[in-house]
Amino acid sequence: MEELKHNGVSATSPFGEAGRGPVYILGIESSCDDTSAAVIRDGILLSNVTASQAVHMEYGGVVPELASRAHQQNIVPVVDTALKKAGIEREQLSAIAFTRGPGLMGSLLVGVSFAKGLALSLGIPLIDVNHLQGHILAHFIHTEDDDYESPTFPFLCLLVSGGNSQIVLVKSYHEMEIIGQTIDDAAGEAIDKCSKVMGLGYPGGPIIDKLARQGNPEAFIFSKPIIAGYDYSFSGLKTSFLYSLRNWLAEDPDFIEHHLNDLAASLEKTIVDILMKKLRLAAKDLKIKRVAVAGGVSANNGLRNAFHDYAKRYGWKVFIPKFSYTTDNAAMIAITGYYKYLNKEFCPVSAPAYSRNVI
Ligand code: KG4
Numbered sequence: 001m002e003e004l005k006h007n008g009v010s011a012t013s014p015f016g017e018a019g020r021g022p023v024y025i026l027g028i029e030s031s032c033d034d035t036s037a038a039v040i041r042d043g044i045l046l047s048n049v050t051a052s053q054a055v056h057m058e059y060g061g062v063v064p065e066l067a068s069r070a071h072q073q074n075i076v077p078v079v080d081t082a083l084k085k086a087g088i089e090r091e092q093l094s095a096i097a098f099t100r101g102p103g104l105m106g107s108l109l110v111g112v113s114f115a116k117g118l119a120l121s122l123g124i125p126l127i128d129v130n131h132l133q134g135h136i137l138a139h140f141i142h143t144e145d146d147d148y149e150s151p152t153f154p155f156l157c158l159l160v161s162g163g164n165s166q167i168v169l170v171k172s173y174h175e176m177e178i179i180g181q182t183i184d185d186a187a188g189e190a191i192d193k194c195s196k197v198m199g200l201g202y203p204g205g206p207i208i209d210k211l212a213r214q215g216n217p218e219a220f221i222f223s224k225p226i227i228a229g230y231d232y233s234f235s236g237l238k239t240s241f242l243y244s245l246r247n248w249l250a251e252d253p254d255f256i257e258h259h260l261n262d263l264a265a266s267l268e269k270t271i272v273d274i275l276m277k278k279l280r281l282a283a284k285d286l287k288i289k290r291v292a293v294a295g296g297v298s299a300n301n302g303l304r305n306a307f308h309d310y311a312k313r314y315g316w317k318v319f320i321p322k323f324s325y326t327t328d329n330a331a332m333i334a335i336t337g338y339y340k341y342l343n344k345e346f347c348p349v350s351a352p353a354y355s356r357n358v359i
């Protein structure tokens with residue numbers, strides 16, 4: 001029987017053992033304002049439990065200190081519920097996968113410390129997961145009865161969230177290359193900030209999405225960046241939106257109320273156009289027709305429609321995740337952990353959290 005050395009403790013490995021038991025991975029996610037835990041057995045999702053934090057709504061954005069305090073309160077019940085829903089005892093776990101970064105340091109530390117403590121007490125390996133890699137590998141989450149077709153390698157993934165906007169060339173579960181990314185704001189950040197300027201709630205993405213469905217996307221024109229290669233920029237759009245709104249409000253103080261749906265639809269269309277233009281360029285240059293989308297903004301209906309449209313226009317095979325796997329969740333951390341486990345990629349207990357992306 002093979003022995004794994006990790007964290008200063010050793011654990012019996014199921015690798016190479018005849019009649020080995022199932023591999024159970026507990027995933028823990030706490031990078032921002034969602035505390036989530038999930039259990040995966042041999043690559044199949046058994047549970048995925050998330051506690052979201054409503055406390056930030058009144059501030060119009062995530063307050064880091066409040067987020068880490070809420071994680072402290074939520075982590076034990078969330079992990080406990082995930083294990084119960086999966087119908088397993090913690091002693092059955094093969095390894096614990098946790099989000100190591102990027103994210104808010106105070107938030108990350110809660111999940112990282114909890115994962116380390118639990119792994120040490122159980123004498124099982126720790127697996128560190130990059131949050132962004134997790135979003136991408138959400139395309140490989142399967143439940144017992146789903147018929148979701150995962151992409152085959154290589155594929156392109158548009159990763160769009162509140163903190164990131166990237167085009168990633170995904171070569172395997174373990175090998176990914178960022179070929180383009182935002183040089184300033186992320187797409188989700190731009191949506192949230194424009195929504196705030198209009199006096200709408202937080203997070204703005206889902207609100208803009210809902211309003212946009214009733215509006216005319218051609219009603220208003222906002223500036224689009226001119227940037228070489230596959231990189232993005234959203235700060236100019238934000239300024240253009242703010243200044244246009246200021247001028248219109250000077251003429252009509254109720255301009256926002258009068259044009260809310262059209263403003264949302266035009267803003268959404270501008271962002272979707274910016275995202276899709278670079279993605280199309282990358283797909284064309286690299287001659288890749290398998291194209292996926294991931295991250296919180298991939299819940300957006302305008303973006304999803306654009307993916308279907310491009311599939312028809314350019315013969316793409318598109319991969320759009322279930323809504324529940326678009327925003328932060330531990331199922332994506334557990335599935336990434338599962339593939340790292342199969343690859344025997346463990347991390348020492350000394351591994352620190354990181355707030356900025358290190359991939
Ligand atoms: O991936 P995520 O949950 O968190 C990180 O940033 O890591 O993404 C959150 C972002 C927020 O900016 C939110 O407004 C946006 O995703 N979002 C949406 C929608 N749902 C969430 N943006 C547009 N349309 C949506 N339906």
